[in-house]
Amino acid sequence: MGYGGDFLPAAPAMIHPVLPDCIEITTAPNPTCAVVFLHGLGADGNDFAPVVPQLLRPGWPPVRFVFPHAPVRPITVNGGMRMRAWYDIAGVDIAARQDEAGVRQSIGLADALIAREGERGVPPSRVVLAGFSQGGAIALAAGVRRAQPLAGIVALSTYLPIAESSIAQSTRTARSTPVFMAHGAFDPIVPQALGERSRDALRALGMKIDWHSYPMAHQVCPPEIMALATWLGARWPAA
Numbered sequence: 001m002g003y004g005g006d007f008l009p010a011a012p013a014m015i016h017p018v019l020p021d022c023i024e025i026t027t028a029p030n031p032t033c034a035v036v037f038l039h040g041l042g043a044d045g046n047d048f049a050p051v052v053p054q055l056l057r058p059g060w061p062p063v064r065f066v067f068p069h070a071p072v073r074p075i076t077v078n079g080g081m082r083m084r085a086w087y088d089i090a091g092v093d094i095a096a097r098q099d100e101a102g103v104r105q106s107i108g109l110a111d112a113l114i115a116r117e118g119e120r121g122v123p124p125s126r127v128v129l130a131g132f133s134q135g136g137a138i139a140l141a142a143g144v145r146r147a148q149p150l151a152g153i154v155a156l157s158t159y160l161p162i163a164e165s166s167i168a169q170s171t172r173t174a175r176s177t178p179v180f181m182a183h184g185a186f187d188p189i190v191p192q193a194l195g196e197r198s199r200d201a202l203r204a205l206g207m208k209i210d211w212h213s214y215p216m217a218h219q220v221c222p223p224e225i226m227a228l229a230t231w232l233g234a235r236w237p238a239a
Contacts, residue, residue: 018112019068019109019112019113019116020068020069020070020071020109020113021045021068021069022045022066022067022068022069022113023045023046023049023066023067023069024064024065024066024067025049025052025064025065025067026062026063026064026065027052027056027060027062027063027064027065028062028063029062030062030121031061031062031063031064031120031121031122032061032062032063032121032122032126032236033060033061033062033063033064033122033126033127033128033151033235033236034063034064034065034066034117034122034126034127034128035063035064035065035066035127035128035130035154035232036066036068036110036113036114036117036127036128036129036130037065037066037067037130037131037132037135037154038068038070038086038106038110038129038130038131038132038134038135038136038138038139039067039068039069039070039084039131039132039134039135040131040132040133040134040135040136040157041075041083041084041085041086041089041133041134042075042083042084042085043084044069044070044084045067045068045069046067047067047132048067048132049065049067051220051225052065054222054225054229055225055228055229055232056229057229057230057233059233060233060236061236063236064117064120064122066113066117068109068113069084070084070085070086070106070134070135071084071085071086072084072085073085073088073102074088075088075089076088076089076090076091077089077090077091077092085102085134086102086103086106086109086134086135086137086138087099087102087103087105087106087134087137087138087161088102089134094159094189094190094194095159095163095194098161098162100162100165103137103138103141103161103162104162106138106142107138107141107142107145110129110138110139110142111142111146114127114129114150124146124148124149124150124151125148125149125150125151126151126236127150127151128150128151128152128153128154128232128235129142129143129150129152129153129154130153130154130155130156131154131155131156131158132156132157132158132220133156133157133158133189133190133218134158135158136154136155136156136157136158136159137155137158137159137160137161138161139153139154139155139158140153140155140158140159140160140161140166140179140198140202141160141161141162141166143174143177143179144160144166144167144169144170144171144174144175144202144205144207145166145169145170145171145174146171146173146174146177147171147173147174148173149173149174149176149177150174150177151235151236152177152178152179152180152231152232152235153177153178153179153180154179154180154181154228154231154232155179155180155181155182155198156181156182156183156220156224157182157183157184157187157189157190157195157218157219157220158181158183158190158195158198159190159194159195159197159198160198160201160202163198163201167201167205170205174207175205175206175207176206176207177207178207178208178210178231178235179202179207179208179209179210180210180212180227180228180231180232181195181198181199181209181210181211181212182211182212182213182214182220182224182227182228183195183196183212183213183214184213184214184215184216184217184218184219185213185214185215185216186215186216186217187216187217187218188217188218189217189218190218192213199211210231212224212227
């Protein structure tokens, strides 16, 4: 498809004693960049893997896309049903009664996934931490706390969880990290107003936020993917 490299199929789920199982897609051998993408509530790492061909652009360096599966846990708002989730949701007002312990646990998982990329030859400065909905919330919460710089943070249809402590614990390094945020104007799950409040809070820290709003619900759309692809391409200078 003219992406400037062989497209390699997803690898089998990986087993690790600490890290979550992951789906991986590499665009060419020996990746020099990585995207760690966290899925939303009730989904798994397969959810956004089909988007990879739509994101790729000619001239990109070899990229490893990592799609981890969240742990399975009971979700209070869904009557205690067990499903994959990065943290519990207590009620329909997702900004109230937040599961701080769960959020912090998943921040640790995100950091461990980034550290593994370093062990495999991709430093944090060439890793983008991304996510949709719950996954995007963890991407923001982990991203603002980073002591080592990331190439960028992607937060789709989401918000900054445990906002007060996330802001208080943000680092000078993290505040220089570029952020791509996109939201649906008609989102009934994570209201756009909540996303906008998070955007404004991050901008108040001095973070550069590339904000996009689309006439959609809790989902992604082709113009959003196109904008994200352009933004990602700017994160990776030549290896």
